[in-house]
Amino acid sequence: MKFDRKDILGIKDLSVDEINVILETAESFLEISTREIKKVPTLRGKTIINLFFEASTRTRTSFEIAGKRLSADTINISASTSSVVKGETLIDTARNLEAMNPDVIVIRHSAAGAPHLLATLVKQSIINAGDGAHEHPTQALLDMMTIKEKKGTLTGLKVAIVGDIAHSRVARSNIYGLAKMGAQVVLAGPATMLPRGIEQMGVQAFTKLEDAIVDADVVMMLRIQLEREKQNIFPSLREYSQHYCLNSRNIKLARPDAIVMHPGPINRGVEISPDIADDLSRSVILDQVNKGVAVRMALLYLLTGGNE
């Protein structure tokens, strides 16, 4: 299949075929990262700009390593504040970057839809590395790749996603992706964290963790943003962790071979108890990070016309 998409803005737009092509391409790139010399010349002469308007260590590093392993030149721009505060609009920033002729712009932004705005403005390929509470497509792709590796398939699996669904771009992208690939998605969180109309995305939502993880093949715990406490969507981390922390007791409700995922960074003892997070028979959190590099290599490769 020819992959002729200009941008990767969200999983919502991707077809099953496209997701499969990305995952297969990523699988073929996994091996490069295990070599002694972790570099291939595939994207030599290509320029990739990582434009991060929001703090990120994992995702930005992952994109940078992905580009470098393919021999692309990668440039990181970290704007700690929003473009508005900085004084230059996103549109002007984009036009300036465009004038320097990069091949791919990777953008993370706190405002939902910012990558879409960028994509309409510049001719370069745009990869959404997370926009507000909207989408985080590369995270969902690396999650799907991890699940597929551990479970052999995505079809027919029961995946429980637990935590602050309302503010989570990881949840939205995974809901789209997993549903397209034939998995059953169930959600859990207090009602304050379950956004209105979420069932219309084809998921079941529960207010108790236990109800969601029963017989789950995969349990994906979301990060709690500590500052959300101020919005009164939960009373305290203490109380949240008493009812929504995955631990050795409640995980027995899931299937015996269930895997545990987390997009990171973990608040240990809040979302996942340390013994579960460190139990390598269940926890695949570091596999996710590992797959992240391969997925991002695959996208850079496909968007720059790699499979033509």
Added chain:
Amino acid sequence: MKMLLTGARVIDPGQKIDAIMDVMLADGKICQTGVDLLKSVKSKDSAKTKVIDLSGMVLTPGLIDMHTHLREPGQEYKETVASGAKAAVAGGFTSIACMPNTDPINDNRSITEFIKRKALEADMANVYPIGAISKDSAGIKLAEFWDMKEAGAIAFSDDGKPVMDAALMRHAMEYAWSLSLPVISHCEDTNLSAGGQMNEGYYSTILGLRGIPVIAEEAMIARDILIAEFTKTSVHIAHVSTEGSVRLIRAAKKRGLKITAETAPHYFTLTDEALQTYNTSLKVNPPLRSAADIAAINEGLADGTLDAIVTDHAPHARTDKELEFEYAANGISGLETSLGLSLRLVREGVLTLPELIAKMSLNPARILNLPKGNLETGADADITVIDLQLPWTVDVHTFYSKGKNSPFQGWEMQGKAILTIVGGEIKYADPRLNL
């Protein structure tokens, strides 16, 4: 100089007139309406009378937009009184009432006088300033209503900055009542709407944008209805956007309370589903709601729950809109699309043409106590002539308004104001009329 407008279908909801008639204007007033007025002219001073044949057209009392934002003083790059008043006549409006959220806020006599003076200089539509409810629209201290009334203010509102303090709103309604001027309430509980970008629902969920729940509007409408009932005063509810709001207002009217209400064309034309492209021209407050809300708005218009259709004309510069959705300004430039969009209600069978005209002229005049909105002999010669059939395409670049922020760009319309007469003078004539 006299003017004789002949052969049009004259619609005057106040006098329940809907018939082919001629209308004679003299000295800025309507001096005669009737059949075959041309004969009486020919016998006397035909040279002094300008005769305009309007066969096939609809002639109505000049349209009145009781909810406009002109950006002067302070944000003249978005709109001036002159550019807004010009856009108004191009859209068929002979009178507009402008909200006080300028910079500085219109919360005192001098700003009100300034706006009136700018309107006189512009010499286009009549411009009626609406004074602020509170000083700086900060929601703390009452502004000087009496002073502003003397300077020309015709209503009070903190539009855009909802009055969260119920006691202040109570006093505003009582004090305005004693001056016989209406209070216009922008109903939005800002605790419930905090940080919101669009209607809260399925589409805000999938777009990852913070939602504004319908209850943010409805809770404050309920509050203001209760205050009006308790204090035996009145209140006018601005830009109604939800099903629950229509229900609350309908029930209040049924109980005999003095509640009036308005909506705007985008609230019966567009839903939040359209936001999926993050198009900032669709960002407006209150936000675009659901299809069920549109159905309820239509019902409210049809049964009289909603008295007026306003533009909520909110002009912005490109720099205010060409931003991430979250940072973009709220508002739609509406003066030049309002009539075209509202005429769709007639074709859809929601309203009869006379009902629509009443909601865009007679009813706003009554709510604001303006001696306008009818074609009685002796009334001000404010007249709008509409070609119901004229097909046209919305092109923001041809707007007289400085605000090109319209989600209706490229829309195919049918029906347009082709002649706008203010005080007996032609202020806008479509080139196709060949006057």
